[in-house]
Amino acid sequence: MGRELSFELNGEEIKVEVEAHWTLLYLLREKLGLKGTKEGCGYGECGACTVIIDGKAVNSCLFPVMEAEGKQVTTIEGLATKEGGLHPLQQAFVDHGAVQCGFCTPGMIMSAYALCQEKALPTDEEIREGIEGNLCRCTGYALIIEAIRAASPGR
Amino acid sequence: MELSAVGKRISKKDAPSKVTGSAAYIQDVTLPGMLYGKILYSTVAHGRITRIDTSRAERLPGVKAVLTGAQIPPFKFGVYKDNPPLKTGKVCSLRDEVAAVAAIDPEIAQEALDLISVEYEELPALFDPLAAMAEGAPLIHEEHKTNILKMPWKLMTGDVAEARKAAAFTVEDTFRTQWVTHCCLGTSGCIAQLDGANNLTMYSNTQIPYLAQKDFIEALGSFGMKGRRVRVIQSVIGGGFGSKLDTYAYEYIAILLAMRTRKPVKIVFTREEEFLATSPRQCTITRISQGCSKQGKLLFREMEMILDNGAYTSWGATTPSVMMLPISSLYRVANVKYTAKCVYTNNTYSQAMRGYGNPQATFAIESSMEQLAEAAGFDPFEFRQINANQPGEHTPQGFKITTCGLSECMEAVRKGLGWSGKRGEKPGRGFGMACLVHVGGGARVYKSDGCGTMIKIDDYGKIDVFTGSSDIGQGSETIIAQIVAEVLGVPVDDVNVINNDTDVCPWDVGVHASRTTFVAGNSALGAAQRIRTQILEIAGAALDEDPSGLDIRGGTIFAKHNKEKNMSLTKALRNVHYAPGGKVLMAEYFYDPPNENFDREFKGNLSCTYAYGAHGVEVEVDKETGRVRIVNYVAAHDVGKALNPMLLEGQITGGGAMGLGYALSEEMIYKEGRLMNGSYLDYKMLTARDIPPMQAVIVETDELDGPFGAKGIGEPGLVPTAPAIANAIYDAVGVRIKTLPMTPERVLSALKEK
Numbered sequence: 001m002g003r004e005l006s007f008e009l010n011g012e013e014i015k016v017e018v019e020a021h022w023t024l025l026y027l028l029r030e031k032l033g034l035k036g037t038k039e040g041c042g043y044g045e046c047g048a049c050t051v052i053i054d055g056k057a058v059n060s061c062l063f064p065v066m067e068a069e070g071k072q073v074t075t076i077e078g079l080a081t082k083e084g085g086l087h088p089l090q091q092a093f094v095d096h097g098a099v100q101c102g103f104c105t106p107g108m109i110m111s112a113y114a115l116c117q118e119k120a121l122p123t124d125e126e127i128r129e130g131i132e133g134n135l136c137r138c139t140g141y142a143l144i145i146e147a148i149r150a151a152s153p154g155r
Numbered sequence: 156m157e158l159s160a161v162g163k164r165i166s167k168k169d170a171p172s173k174v175t176g177s178a179a180y181i182q183d184v185t186l187p188g189m190l191y192g193k194i195l196y197s198t199v200a201h202g203r204i205t206r207i208d209t210s211r212a213e214r215l216p217g218v219k220a221v222l223t224g225a226q227i228p229p230f231k232f233g234v235y236k237d238n239p240p241l242k243t244g245k246v247c248s249l250r251d252e253v254a255a256v257a258a259i260d261p262e263i264a265q266e267a268l269d270l271i272s273v274e275y276e277e278l279p280a281l282f283d284p285l286a287a288m289a290e291g292a293p294l295i296h297e298e299h300k301t302n303i304l305k306m307p308w309k310l311m312t313g314d315v316a317e318a319r320k321a322a323a324f325t326v327e328d329t330f331r332t333q334w335v336t337h338c339c340l341g342t343s344g345c346i347a348q349l350d351g352a353n354n355l356t357m358y359s360n361t362q363i364p365y366l367a368q369k370d371f372i373e374a375l376g377s378f379g380m381k382g383r384r385v386r387v388i389q390s391v392i393g394g395g396f397g398s399k400l401d402t403y404a405y406e407y408i409a410i411l412l413a414m415r416t417r418k419p420v421k422i423v424f425t426r427e428e429e430f431l432a433t434s435p436r437q438c439t440i441t442r443i444s445q446g447c448s449k450q451g452k453l454l455f456r457e458m459e460m461i462l463d464n465g466a467y468t469s470w471g472a473t474t475p476s477v478m479m480l481p482i483s484s485l486y487r488v489a490n491v492k493y494t495a496k497c498v499y500t501n502n503t504y505s506q507a508m509r510g511y512g513n514p515q516a517t518f519a520i521e522s523s524m525e526q527l528a529e530a531a532g533f534d535p536f537e538f539r540q541i542n543a544n545q546p547g548e549h550t551p552q553g554f555k556i557t558t559c560g561l562s563e564c565m566e567a568v569r570k571g572l573g574w575s576g577k578r579g580e581k582p583g584r585g586f587g588m589a590c591l592v593h594v595g596g597g598a599r600v601y602k603s604d605g606c607g608t609m610i611k612i613d614d615y616g617k618i619d620v621f622t623g624s625s626d627i628g629q630g631s632e633t634i635i636a637q638i639v640a641e642v643l644g645v646p647v648d649d650v651n652v653i654n655n656d657t658d659v660c661p662w663d664v665g666v667h668a669s670r671t672t673f674v675a676g677n678s679a680l681g682a683a684q685r686i687r688t689q690i691l692e693i694a695g696a697a698l699d700e701d702p703s704g705l706d707i708r709g710g711t712i713f714a715k716h717n718k719e720k721n722m723s724l725t726k727a728l729r730n731v732h733y734a735p736g737g738k739v740l741m742a743e744y745f746y747d748p749p750n751e752n753f754d755r756e757f758k759g760n761l762s763c764t765y766a767y768g769a770h771g772v773e774v775e776v777d778k779e780t781g782r783v784r785i786v787n788y789v790a791a792h793d794v795g796k797a798l799n800p801m802l803l804e805g806q807i808t809g810g811g812a813m814g815l816g817y818a819l820s821e822e823m824i825y826k827e828g829r830l831m832n833g834s835y836l837d838y839k840m841l842t843a844r845d846i847p848p849m850q851a852v853i854v855e856t857d858e859l860d861g862p863f864g865a866k867g868i869g870e871p872g873l874v875p876t877a878p879a880i881a882n883a884i885y886d887a888v889g890v891r892i893k894t895l896p897m898t899p900e901r902v903l904s905a906l907k908e909k
Contacts, residue, residue, distance in 0.1 A: 034176075035176065035179070035182075035183040036175065036176015036177065037176065038176075038180070038182065038340075038341070038393075039182065040340045040341070040342075040426065040835075041426040041834070041835050042425065042426060043426070043834060043835070043836070045426075045834060045835035045836045046340065046426075046835050048340055075176070076174075076175065076176035077175070077176055079175075080175055086171065086174065086175070090171075090174040090175060091174075093170065093174045094166045094167070094170040094171055094174055095166055096801075097164070097166065097167070097801040097802060097804065097805045099167055099169075099170045099173045099174060100167075100394075100628035100629065100630070100805060100809065101339070101340065101341065101391075101392060101393050101394040101395075101627065101628025102169070102170075102173030102174075102178055102391065102393070102628065103180060103339075103340035103341040103393035103394060104340045105173050105174055106173075106174075106176040109174060127843075128843045128844045128846075129844065131843045132842050132843055132844045133842075134843070135338075135340065135835060135840060135842065136340070136843075137337070137338050137339060137340055137394050137396070137809075137813070137840065138340075138394060138628050138805070138809050139805055139808065139809045139812075140805075140808035140809040140810075140811055140812030140813070140846060140849065141812065141841075141842075141843040141846045142804075142808040142812075142846065142849060143801075143804065143805055143808070144843070145843065
């Protein structure tokens with residue numbers, strides 16, 4: 001049976017009909033067409049599906065959709081400006097060579113975003129910890145860490 | 156000549172779409188009316204299918220087709236043509252496909268699989284290649300008559316027996332490597348779509364669009380659709396690393412389901428399926444002996460190798476061909492004997508993975524080199540320098556080494572680590588190094604090693620480059636744009652690269668052998684030079700100058716002797732377009748490097764240049780826990796010329812991280828053919844927290860045949876990692892780990908045995 005769900009998605013209040021057994025990832029990708037959030041494993045092990053819920057980085061593949069009620073959700077589509085300008089973290093990923101195949105990139109950026117919201121000037125150790133749950137097979141993480149360091153708001 | 160685009164840290168052209176989430180991977184592509192396919196795998200590793208009942212699945216609402224092997228035309232695919240897309244009669248591994256479903260959504264398709272009942276009569280199974288080689292062992296493929304593949308890999312140069320007699324010091328040992336997998340973050344997938352005339356469009360994340368096209372054309376012939384067209388369109392590819400170097404059962408199943416339903420059918424692997432049903436790098440057992448003279452000159456190298464091929468044959472069975480490269484030509488050694496046997500077992504089946512056999516061979520060679528150095532009383536660094544390859548030498552296998560930065564790489568590693576090159580330098584710590592050689596100018600493993608490029612340029616100086624090469628994340632799109640921009644004197648942003656459609660782009664053999672920068676780069680260079688020639692002729696006529704005296708920079712064509720004499724590129728283009736009988740400029744170029752196929756003795760100049768490198772590492776080993784901590788890591792590579800140092804560093808540190816996982820933590824653990832750790836939680840690839848400081852050192856040797864001097868660098872970054880660490884562990888605590896991965900358990904048990 002469909003149930004009504006209201007929450008804030010990328011700065012806009014939305015109301016959608018959902019099934020209680022859906023994950024937030026399913027709603028985002030399959031019903032709302034927000035394909036920027038990726039599914040890498042479906043078990044919360046790779047971080048490709050990371051979104052921000054009330055300021056915290058969350059694996060949306062594990063997040064029961066009904067739990068989003070009344071919450072603020074930000075996805076990778078919500079980071080760029082309305083005019084299409086890149087968020088400083090996105091720009092830093094571009095500029096520092098932090099992107100290869102790119103499948104992990106949206107989730108990686110969302111984890112970095114949550115980290116930078118919490119800490120304006122994260123240490124390298126804090127950056128590593130912040131993206132520990134986001135697997136990347138291409139880059140070896142070095143240039144990702146460099147990009148996050150460069151884009152941290154306290155710099 | 157001062158370069159404006161090549162050699163610069165230019166960001167990837169596709170990065171903006173990837174950081175905003177707008178890049179469309181196969182997971183993100185949907186077509187109108189599309190159905191979802193799912194595959195039922197065998198539950199026994201070796202057995203006869205005695206009964207399949209699909210009736211309940213067929214009755215499930217939303218199910219549009221159910222297929223079993225009995226319902227499809229006879230057809231086998233793969234390197235050895237030993238693998239039917241849906242099995243009939245017999246299954247040979249737990250990844251064997253026995254039935255498939257197409258339904259209106261993935262959940263219904265999954266539910267339908269649960270309603271299919273299959274009964275098996277189990278057969279004795281073989282999971283160990285040594286057992287499979289034994290006389291009287293049950294046969295995996297009866298028609299093949301033996302479990303040893305009939306690909307007798309054998310390389311002989313010089314006289315090993317004589318050299319062994321002459322050697323003052325010899326060592327001999329056995330090394331083992333494990334099954335590991337690519338772990339692409341984007342899983343495998345495709346959509347098969349047939350038009351009204353039965354032409355096939357395949358949306359795919361393949362690394363080999365044109366060889367896949369050929370495979371699908373053959374399949375359509377077998378499926379009763381001879382002569383139909385096949386178009387392969389690549390969505391953005393979420394990682395390759397060799398995993399997508401062949402066509403697979405799921406792709407043929409999607410085609411068969413699309414034929415049956417007359418709808419587009421999408422099959423995308425779940426993560427469990429990706430672990431279960433993609434083909435990993437095989438495990439190997441290597442016996443190696445080497446000997447040297449009193450002066451430390453390497454006299455012979457003899458290696459015997461057994462490779463677990465698994466149940467079917469893909470490119471994994473041909474990795475001994477590339478293993479021969481380091482075996483014959485890493486260090487100067489005149490007398491070489493190498494034999495390898497690939498053995499059918501009831502395990503998963505093996506495939507190419509970054510390095511293509513080189514990591515397994517180099518682990519044995521570089522571990523053994525260190526043993527030999529010690530036996531002969533040399534420090535490891537000095538021993539390697541004595542035997543280092545030099546520019547211009549011809550190796551016994553017939554490789555013509557052109558440029559060779561091996562000694563410089565070794566020196567860079569030593570300096571970068573702050574190491575004297577001697578043993579036991581720092582108490583409690585260990586230093587180790589290992590070197591590598593890999594193909595640097597493509598490799599003729601197929602009849603053609605070529606790549607085609609077409610270029611057109613519009614009235615506004617905007618350029619479209621149509622290349623056969625694929626970008627699997629490594630950045631070839633950007634490298635090609637840089638090369639074209641450099642030749643035509645335009646900004647990189649003005650060069651658009653189209654690289655994902657066999658209907659539009661010319662042929663290429665695929666992303667393998669670290670070949671794309673070299674081969675596709677040279678192809679793009681050739682096409683760009685042809686356009687440039689046309690442009691300069693037009694401008695020469697307009698400016699009344701000899702075209703050879705003109706240059707293009709920043710979109711302006713000018714006389715080199717007088718820059719005042721100039722015209723804009725766009726003006727020249729429009730003038731010729733709108734002149735009577737006008738034309739728009741286009742050019743094409745097909746580049747096939749002068750690489751040789753091996754002859755019957757596996758000799759020949761496989762690549763027109765070779766890439767060398769050295770990795771060095773400083774470790775600390777916890778004697779209580781066996782844990783190895785990487786204190787410092789330096790990876791030095793002879794790259795010919797760095798076309799884009801930023802992307803290059805990404806290849807080196809990315810490869811290095813993959814190599815660290817191979818060395819220390821990654822292993823597919825199989826128990827009776829069943830993968831016990833098929834998830835990211837249990838299969839330990841490294842996270843951001845595990846990555847040690849890694850310094851990439853770029854050594855430039857300006858390769859004459861390379862585009863602007865470049866060599867390939869896609870694979871070398873992970874080749875010498877494991878032996879470098881093994882050697883460092885030995886230096887630190889005096890135990891030699893001969894089996895990968897070098898987990899704390901293994902190190903600890905070696906310490907206890909000491």
